[in-house]
Amino acid sequence: MAQTAKNVFVASRLPKRAGVSGWVATLQPRTPRPALNGPVIADVAIIGGGFAGLSAARRLSRLDPAAKVAVLEAGVVGEGPAGANSGFIIDLPHEVSSDDFSGESEAKFRQSVFIQRSAIALAREMAAENGWGKEVFDPCGRYSVAISSEGDKHLEDYAAQLTKMGEDHRLLDVREIQAVTGSPAYTSGLFMPGTVIVQPAAYIRGVADCLKEPVALYERTPALSFERLGTGWLVKTPQGSVQAAKIIMANNGHAESFGFFRGRLLHVFTYASLTEAFDPSRLGGERKWAATPALPMGTTVRRITTGGGDRILVRSRYSYNPSIAVGDGAVRRAGHLHDGKFSKRFPRLGGVAMQYRWAGAMALTRNHVPAFGEIEHSVFSACGCNGLGASNSTAAGIAAAELALGHDSELGRIYARLAAPTVLPPQPFTTIGAKTHLAYREWRAGSE
Template sequence: MPRLIDRLPNDDHTNGWSALLPARTPRPSLVGERDFDWVVIGAGYAGLAAARRLAALQPGKSIAVVESGVAGENASGRNSGFAIDLPHAPSTSAASVEQGHRAIRVGRFALAELERLVRDHRIECDWERRGRYHAAVTSEVASKVLDTYASNLRAWGESYEPLTRDELEGRLGTRYYHAAIYTPGTCLMNPAALVRGLADSLPPEVELFENSPVVEVEFNGPSPFVRTTTGRIRFGKLILAVNAFSASFGVFQDRQIPVLLFASLTKPLTPEQQARLGTDASWGITPAHGVAGSTLRLTADKRLLIRQGFDYSPSLTTNDARRDAARAKHMDLLARRFGHLGGSLDIEHFWMGWLAVSHNHAPAFGQVSDNIYAAACCNGAGIVRHTAAGILIAELANGQRSELTDDFLVQGTASYIPPRPIRDIGVHLTLMRERASGRHEI
């Protein structure tokens, strides 16, 4: 029976990353009746990786990628631009060490693939292997979180560098953080530019339709199809790669929690402000307290980025009052860290985006119906995890399951979450507890 899609991504044209880029002409929308062997819904990291892998596995087959908006404008182009090669392990145990080894293999596989594509296709996205500072504001969180992380890094055999407040000031230009652990493998970039480049370098077997929101699907029966506002595709097999919007398609409805995040990007710092920063030409900070803390970057063009605000968003919407509050909070947090630079730290771009998390931090992944496969739920590491997920779901849809697939699913798949309103109560209580425990880490 056909299903109408009740919620669609709504590009509010505020994405700061894409606002820095030159104009791009989107690919044409889907018009009329078409037939394809394969359809991929979603042109984010997972969807583009899946389409590229399908083209390699199925030469001569027709492949369509259907994107509701424009490549780089939805969630995949709105993150903080960290391609992280290492997992976040909250505890130290034999199981977490083994899971970490396997997660690292997946992360480095995806990172190497992205680096190859950036190099081979000359994707201009400010791609830099700058590493990452995992930072704690207070000594309490440093002892609890960073010490555990260091123990895991030693168990994994990974190189890292512990840094004190004074050392961080020398590198980053702020004394705000009590301590951090630096690891060298993370790559930083403009994520909107990366997604654009990945979309524009798809193999010739792949036809990308932009500005083509899917409004109806028929996954079963003798003639499955997807319908957009201006066209329809009959297909043989389909891969769904729309992350938090999977529930609109009746997929993973009780397996993932939509989360809304806010980000701001300042105007370029003045030469005088830059002179008061540290020795690192650009850098990225991830918070030791993942819910309450703030993600920050100094970009290649000398802007400060901050992402802070972690809201449960079951309706996949927000309002102006919440946006205004988040923007004001960003201004305050930037001033706390970098007020000593002098002058003003004016926010030039402010935006929001959605990701999905699961209760057990495992991906939503696998076959969901006859000839229908889906990958979602990046748990906050979308660039590498969803790149890997797209490649692996394409292989699974072709009857291939590799050792890397087993590594990717080392924690299983996303666990069951009770329905609303029980879910709402549980999530709100969890967020209240996490925000209270991290109130000094913002």
């Protein structure tokens, strides 16, 4: 990106798809909204149509129903990370401090839960308004599953901390978790009822498709640059432009492609595979469940039901890719790992192959805070998803919309207090550090 004296911000790169997401492939086709063609005028231009951007658009339209909003999505809604993830909209942090869990760490936990539940409240509101069925939005909770004695211990410790915090949960022994999953590999489980499980592509399409005039969504419309125009901004796209008083950047790691948060975002990819449909009688347990690993960086697994039978989703492996792109080779290599995880967990499903494999980008910060706030006059950022991006980015989108309109709320006050993302060490130290850290944490997660 180039930031000039005239305040012109140019995208140095645009998002690239990696692999084919099984979530989109197993849905009915949807006609994308048309690309922007020609000049339009809006109160707010939103760059990015994922959780953050679409949630920001929704919140803007609720706070000011007359506000003209233009959402620019580089690709097709549902095909980016927001539609390609594992579909957990999580309310509780994955990790809690291992100290005595009082004072600062308790306050941090409660703040994190407040942020995530604010996101879930918005998602619930949309699901109720639009009558989404459980195949799209299912407030069924999640399991955290262990596969080793270290995982068992982690779940017990986490359960003890949830008890202290007054959070509802239930520990499951080996027999109980196997009765849910049908997998002989799991040794214990922890059920937490507050997570919402979505079909991510269907959910994000649903959020997009319920945006109504005067909110306009333009798909296949990357923002290529924006520059100051009077007191506002002119955003340029391949075949059009948006003249807007304000901009919300909701393009996650690609905020850096415009030059923002340079050297503060860690671009990390994660990978998923979805099996072909199999006869449900081949696997015991429940027909639908969703499980995150006991140890962070382990393997997420879901069983879902689609038209032709049941399928298993496996999500595992992280890689650091500062160019915000991965090639087919990386998707293939992660796929081999997924095959091993799958056969270890489901020996009865021998011969069931993976049908779809894909990857998606996330943007982390060293101090785990979002890349949030007013980053230029009338340019607001809801980027840097960190972990739990489905809930964190939804909440950041809500908070950015509120900040842009000067609306006061508890969520907004929390975001206003958050620190800025800290600067990463210079290259090559960031690359070496990030790769070593990911490798160490994946090793720590072991078979989990």
